[in-house]
Amino acid sequence: MKRLTSALYSFFIARVPGIHARVLPFYKRTNSRVFTLLYALLLNACYLVGFRFLKTPPPYREKKLFCASSESARAPLCSPKDFASSLCAFDVISFDIFDTLILRRVSKPEKVFFFVGMALCYPDFCTIRKAAEQQARVSAYQNTGSYEVTLSEIWDVLSKQTGIPKEIGIQTELRCERACCFANPYLKEVIVLLQQANKRIVLCSDTYFAEPMIDDLLTSCGYQSLHTRYLSCAFRQSKADSRLFVTMCKTEGMHRSIVHVGDHPISDQAHAKACGLSVIPYRNVNALGAPYRTDDLSPIVGALYCGITNAHLYASDRRYSRAYEYGYLYGGLFVAGFCAFIHKTARLCDADTLLFLSRDGAVLQKAYQLLYGEQALPTKYVYWSRRAATKLTAGYYRALYFARFFGETQNQNETIRDRFEKAEVSALLAPFCRETGCSADTRYTHKTSILVTDYLKVHMEDALSCYAPQRAAANAVFSDLLKNCRHAACVDIGWAGSNLFSLFYLVNELFSIPCKLTGILGGTTSQNISPSDTPEPFLANGTFFSYLFSMGKNRDLFSFHRPLSGHNLAFELLLGDTTGTFLGYYPDAQGNPTARFLGGFSSYTPEIHRGILDFCAQYKCACDALSLPVSISGRDAYAPMKAVLSPKNRAYLKQFEEEFDEGAVLP
Known part of the structure; x- marks a missing residue:
């Protein structure tokens, strides 16, 4: 029988990657072998007819972003006080634990297994762990008539399959769960209000964690005095088959009014109602956020990004502005990753100072200091711009000078x-x-x-000669700025790098300041603009380093990024400071150098930056809890912005269009 099943699986499902990639998620959604078999047969028929989409696994699905208002406002919660008041009408209040009282810093519970495997240094642990749990449940059903198991029973199977000692495995998994779990801030406040009202609170959860383990997780999340638990692994009953609710009702008293609060529409809501309980649904934060979170991320960074952002937007009665969410959702991952790249690159280059160039460097400097604290290199914020650079280096970079100030006009x-x-x-x-x-x-x-x-x-x-006073003022500024500096890494968003090589020429050649300079760019020029290879010589000789993409790095992004369609401006909106365009350094009446600016940048900037810094703080907190470095590839950092820049989501950036210096965001 096993051979026949394996042969059928190999022929109808595994032999075609496109079918295999669709059938398994379908089975997880429906949990029906019959429907899954019919679906597999339908896909095979499509494949035989010649549907090309089945010959390769489906690519990630491009999401349509929420544009009607801020995303956090689409499913608002009432205040914790109002929610607690509605619960006080009942004698007994039952709460689900996971995804309700306790949230995880990852998008799905099984994503925790990545960190367990990492801690145990065991390859493909996530797949092996899920298979072992399934095997343990089947064995439990054969022996007890229930699929409910404990973590100890799962590790009985897993230790035999892997060679990992059972106790070490259990302790490692618990440690990783503890690191991933945190209290739902909204419901934690509700619990405090209910306890102050002396209400009876019980916990009812389908879980393989035994009671001491649940105690440990609740305590680590800051919950106190929640002692009455109905756990599926302890009773060998589950909410999924309603029996755990029946047991709870009998124990608490059939004459008492009981309300259950949980996130699962079937186990926590439909089955609870069927057992005569009142139900107040609690929304699953990851289910709410999933339609808008990009799938185009690597597994671990994607799990953290989605888990953190979904909890922040939906586990609260707060409503954030669109500008805040633009910074938080789409700029936060980029800035956190870019700052990690800056820190790593500067260390490798043996730089002793970081120069963050205006205007993009303002929020980058704050994020860098937030992420690295005492480990951060000394930083300085430098007023600099393409306009100022073009004037001061006009004698050498004449082609740039004429192109910028005297090129053709529209x-x-x-x-x-x-x-x-x-x-x-x-x-x-x-x-x-x-x-x-x-x-x-x-x-x-x-x-x-x-x-x-x-x-x-x-x-x-x-x-x-018209620029001589400005050159003298700039000389005084940079001579003072770099007087004790041996090697400075200059940070700029990019794109062609003209800001940087102009600065390098000014400092080292015109001013003869003996300080080595290295450039760290957010990104370089794109395939979709000519010339596309301007910074390449500087990347090749190690003068510049690019984070997001270049001709030799993340070539799909190099092909996707379209400066003429406003892609550069969308990134600059994230980072731009409120000081306006830097015109240059000028001598004042006493001959002291002063910086001059033209206009402002965006009224949204403070909110955008607040969102960016909040995400960076939360991502750092997650990495610290998991003992991980803040490490985000340029490809991952670009992924949320890739969704924003998609033609499918043109309406998202239109709301910010009037804030741009240079016209429309997108054509």
């Missing part, structure tokens, strides 16, 4: 005067007009741009 109302003023060379406007016969109010067009650039190429020394 603004048909711009005049020659406007261009000279923007480049801060207004002193040359009158001589230009005399020499060329143009009026200062002539429209700036393709033809007049040629006249202007030809004139400036001849009179470049005059143009450079």
Whole structure:
């Protein structure tokens, strides 16, 4: 019989990856062998007809993000006080434990097994552990007529299969569970209010954790005096077959009014009602968040990201703003990962100082210090911009200078005067007009741009003299900033790296400051913009390091990222500070250097940054609890933003469009 079953499984399911990848999740959802068999036969028929989608496993599903309001506002909870008041109408209040009173820092309970396997240094432990539990349940049913088992019984099977000593395995799993579990902040407050009202509280849960283990987990989560428990493994009964509810009703007294609070729509709600209990459903935070969390993440980072964010948004009666959620959900993972990359790269390069360049560096510096505390390298925040860099290095990087200030324009109302003023060379406007016969109010067009650039190429020394006070002021600033610095790692969002190589030339060549500089970029140029290889020589020789992508790293992102479609701006909205565009360093009346700015950036910025920093703090807390380093690949860090930047979710960024310096977010 086993051979026949194995042969059928191999022929109808395992031989085609696309069928195998769909049948197992279907079985988990339906828990019906008949329906699963019919589904497998249907997929095989489709495969024989020639449906190509079955020949490879399905890719991750691109999610459509919630755009009607902030996500946390879509399923609001009442206040803990109001919820506790509604429960006080009953004599006995029963709570489910996991996913209700206790939440995990991961998206699914079985994800905890990744950390157990990591602690035990055992490959493929997650798969082996799940199979052992299933085997233990089948054996228990054959012996007792119940599928309910204890953790000890699971490890009886598992220790024989793996060679891991049973006691070591149990203690390791409990330690990892304790690290992953935390109290639901909303229901913890409700429990305190109920205890103050002297209400009888009992716990009713399907679990393989014995009572001492549940005691340990509840205590570690801060719950006190919750002593009456109806645990499936202790009674060999479950909520899934309703028998555990029947036992609870008999024990607590059939004449007493009992209400049950739990997250599972069948076990905690339908079956409780069938047994005559009143039910107040509690929403499962991961089920609520799942439709909007990207699947395009590696298993461990994805489990932590989804578990942390779902609990934060839905295990509370708080409603966050859209701007906060943009920072928290889509910027938090990027910033946490980028800061880890910054720390690791700076250490490998033997840098002694981190220079965070404005404006993107403001929140990065705060996040870096939050994540690393006493282990952080010394940091300095430096006002710098492409505009200031272009002016100060115009003598050497002339091509960039002319392209930035005197390239062609799409603004048909711009005049020659406007261009000279923007480049801060207004002193040359009158001589230009005399020499060329143009009026200062002539429209700036393709033809007049040629006249202007030809004139400036001849009179470049005059143009450079206009920037002499700014160069002197910048020299004073950077000489003071780097006077005790041997090697500084400069942090910038990217993209072509012009900010960095301009700074390097200014510091080392023009100012002759003896400090080695290394660049750490969030990302580089993209395949979808020309030229796409600008920073490549600097990446090749180790002058620059890129986190998210480059021509040699995460090439799918290098192909996906579209600067002309607003992708750069979406990242800059996450990081940009409120100080506005940095124009440059200028001497004041006393000759001291001062920084000047133009305009602001975004009224959303404080909320976006608050969201980013909250996520970083929570992710660090999870990593500390699990004894993990904060390590997030660039590919994972980009994944939540990839969902935002998808054409499918164009409406999500439209709400921020008016806040951008440079027009529409997306075309």
